[in-house]
Amino acid sequence: MTTDPAPRVLPAGTWPSPVSAEVLSRSVSFADLVSAGDHLLWTRTDPTSGAMRLHRWDPSDGVRALGDLDVRSRVHEYGGGAVVTGPSPDGSALVVDTAAQRLHRVGPDGSSEPVTPETGATVRWAVGHRLDGSRLVVVRETHDGGSALEVRNELVLLDAADGTQHVLVGDRDFVAAPRVGPDGWLAWLAWDHPDMPWDGAALWAGRLEGTALVDVRRVAGGDGSAVSEAAWWGADLLLTEDSSGFWELQHHDLTTGRTTALTDGGADLGHPRWVLGGDALAVLGDTVVAVRTREASSDLVRIDLHRGGDGVAVEVHDWPTATGQVWELVVHEGAVVTREVDPDGRQALRRRGLDGSLTPLDELEPVTSRPGDLGEVVPVAVGEGGERTHAFLHLPANADATTPEGTAPPLVVFLHGGPTSHTLPVRSSAIAFWTTRGFAVADVNYRGSTGFGRDYRNAMRGRWGEIEVADVIAVATELGRRGLVDADRMAVRGGSAGGFTVLAVLTSEQHPFACGTSFFGVADLAALAADTHKFESRYLDRMVGPLPEAAELYRERSPLTHVDRLSVPLLVLQGLEDHVVPPEQSEVVVAAAREKGLLHDYLTFPGEGHGFRKPENVAAWHEAELSFYRQVLRLDEGASG
Template identity: 45%
Template sequence: MQISEFGSWATPFTASLITQSATRVTDVRADGRAVVWSEARPSEGGRVQLVRRAADGATTDLLPDGFGARTSVHEYGGGDWWVRDGVVWFANWADQRLYRLAPGGKPEPVTPEPEVPRGDRYADGDLTADGTRLAVVREHHPEGGRGAADVRNEIVLLSDGAEPEVLISGPDFVASPRFSPDAGKLAWVSWNHPDMPWDSTELRVRDLATGAETLVAGGPGESVSEPRWHADGTLYFLSDRTGWWNLYRLPAGATTVEPVVRLDAEIGVPAWGLGTGRYVVLADHRVVFARWSGGFDGLALAAPDGTVTDLDTPFSAISALRPGEDGELLLLAGSPTAETSVYALSAGGTVRTVREPRDTGIGAEYVSAPEAIDFPSGDRESHALFYPPANPDFAGPEGSKPPVLVFVHGGPTSHAVPVLSAAIQYWTSRGFGVVDVNYAGSTGFGRAYREQLHGTWGVLDVADCIAAVRWLASEGRVDGGKLLIRGGSAGGYTVLAALSRADTPFAAGTDLFGVADLQALAADTHKFESRYLDRLIGPYPELREVYLDRSPIHHVDAFTRPLLVLQGADDPVVPPNQSELIVDALRSRKVPVAYLLFEGEQHGFRRAENIRRSLDAELSFYSQILGFDLPAGEAIEPVEVENLQP
């Protein structure tokens, strides 16, 4: 074992390895005995390919060159594709039209060419049992529109090559159109500004013959999602009416909703993407569901009488749960020692691997496992996942403690995910501690915890990140003088807000496509999030002074710590001008700053070369701030930090 400064350790978790053969599995569906899944491939510029695994185990890529299954509805997508009897329907990334791909054929468009390129976007569809009609969410961006104000979201019906027929219109947002078993009814979810789907939604059912509508659940202060019909006409759904996203049903012919599962745990997740899947109802009304508790995910089985049994699986995060064949279920899942991949699960809990997770060839001794920690933050309790340094070949100098890097998740209505991430191991295997903070407002801890961030974004999230590292330092687990912070999108805003405090404890930070000017964001962002700040900050322009006060760009006088900024040139969610504002302001004040702009990238980096460059640039940045040497033998391109004094 070599003694070397924390941060300088040589590791097999290089930036090249992180992208080599790396894919991100995004959804899975059964098609008879075959399984189809989608995977985003950094080596192909982030294209989303569909892969079919036949019953004999043979796998085939389905989409030809020039096609990728990814929708930009809500800008975040989800519900990008579906399959039946060998036929795949998918939203194509390049033009956002909906295509049909039959076995042995070529993709054929089933929606008309829009007036504006990529102006009609489709997602989250459902087929009738006979396969002749398709209900799907359409997001329409009109020619000459005024931006978010003129974007229209509706549910349309596609059939027999006819022009799309509008079924549901009026609400600001619609999701989850689902046909009843006899195709006589349609269930869907809707919500209106200023609510987000985790604030208040409604679940309605329309009789397609008479047009009569019924409000099943939802309303102010209740978030409803994921409607599912059982073959007998029972309608299942998730609701957080008790403060936790639990499972309910409306039996066929009934008018009163019944609880199915009531736990102090979250079955639901925030609907950043469409088409989420957190439970499957079996033929006998047993339900297999995923649920977050204590920062970790797990699986459980609910009997018709309400008895709940935990299933013993290795998984700590489940991103999709779908019905399969022969009593099995399909799921996308990962663990602290395996990246997310595709599995099949029997109702009894037996797990079968459908798609092997990536084998990096790296021994388990290099992997840092997450530890759930609870720590005081003012008069509240907050939560995080802590990853200590892990590398069997190195140790730090005697008496020294490792630096700690705060990961700030995006959203901010999201959460830290306790699954093997090579991007986290990149840091821990070099001698960094990593703390992935589930600050106030994070999901997985109930509605009350989620709503703590109402009106306090830029305050409580920053306080919790600071409290996490101070608690770890007080426990003797990290060096309190070597505190770093990094985050993307909403997490990038938290980074900037933390560094723009005169009393910040952080030595430096990395902002990935974060928000510097809240007032500019309120005036220029996409429809889905155009009123998000009403909850996080308050209504604009009524609270304009609060927006100004919470914007890091208006506190650059207090900004003294070095900053690295990473930004995609084509980001529609947080445009490059947000990054350029803060970079230019720091340059003018001679604050150490480095800026990298990645051409062709949108919100988040998907191209292998950009992922590699951003990681290595960040390591180079911290080495210059903390004064450790970069690992010998690893070709890391340095980043130039302007105004950094030797």
């Protein structure tokens, strides 16, 4: 009989980890899950290149890869919806290739051919839905002007057989989420500047007659409220809209024009549409299955609908899942297929029947499966009333190591991007990289995050660069005060909007951090407003204020204005092809750190945009960040892993 050796006692932050930077760099994920008749399609990361490869599942052949295209849309720069929904007569798929942004037909054997012209990626496609034969409705984004505001976003009717295109909706700044209904009816979301989709997306409907829409009408949203999800229920529409304070389910009768609230559960049945795919609402007969988010944690809810003389009655049931979180779902052959993540970080696509049946379709192993490597995830709330903010604290864990008695671990604070988004209580590979080395990780959902309802989300309006800075400092300070982490060894990290907050925290008058890392973070708000992509070009009107009236506020909130307060080491990483936060934003803060003589490092990645995808770059980033923290936080420099 043998027994496992006792864990070695080692200083936190120096533990040998099974999650190397190379292992992390080869992490795989799913995207663009769609139903295509009797089969399903999705994309999956190629661990050797970072490309997204098309995969197909059907009952007879199971899962198989189709071709070698890198499938990713760049509409809104963030993409999503790169695989067209719906069955095709010949079993082929329509997808968007990353480089040229053309639609391609991919046959069941993996062969592919383009169906839209070469434009040098000036015309981009996303979220297509097949109508009949070769026709589909699809979002088209055209870049043929000199500025972001000249980009055109339209809903078009495309014939994939002969390439003809007809604009159906061309008078709005943005369109998204087309839905094909009965008898030629279509529904879609639309919104205009300065709104973002979660501010004022409206649901519209119209009937397709020939190559044009008739009987067009606004269904809901767009008047101070926003619609997140929509689906057809026979000839009626079901939608989630947030006038109640949460994205709750509503029913719209197209004949009478009447909209009725169906739920009031104090939870979001929807999510902010940063990307164009990823739905949270599915209709199977008279049953709705939805992704429900409460306190930034997501599960499934089942809502049974009953028509009657007085309208629609509902029965709401929790639908227990054996998973940690649910991200999205689609309807397929009388069931729902969900994209989920388990408590240990395992990602999965699973087919769930209304009868309780469960069929795994595809799974991605976690970066470590040893039980001893799974640290506890603790919800944390700091403050009271309107000052209350939230985080998930991931405690360090390693099957082979433990800390000396009476010591607390160093802390790495994660800041999500957006800022209008949220983080889930998920042991992701990125978090396991740190916790298996003995670091605690605080994943902060500062005020302004989603997942807590509209009031919490809108708390940041006019206060970006202020409210979340206070929240990040409050969470880290409180964790140190409670003795859960080493108050003298704290680092803060974040990308994009999270990178902005890192810089804003480190240039605030007082903070508890020993160092920080910014990935493509914003340093100058006015420069960002003047030089970013169309989707976010008016975002700051809500988050800071409209220009030129709020010019002084932009200056005051910009970390660059207060760079004289920067007093701790800083690591900065930047993709050189970033069109959301251009490299100039990183370069100005690096120059300031250099001028002050602060310890700093600046890593740039050619060929990378807003986020790092190439495995070699992901590995280099994490190796550099780990080395940086070990140096600055005075951890054992001889530690391995």
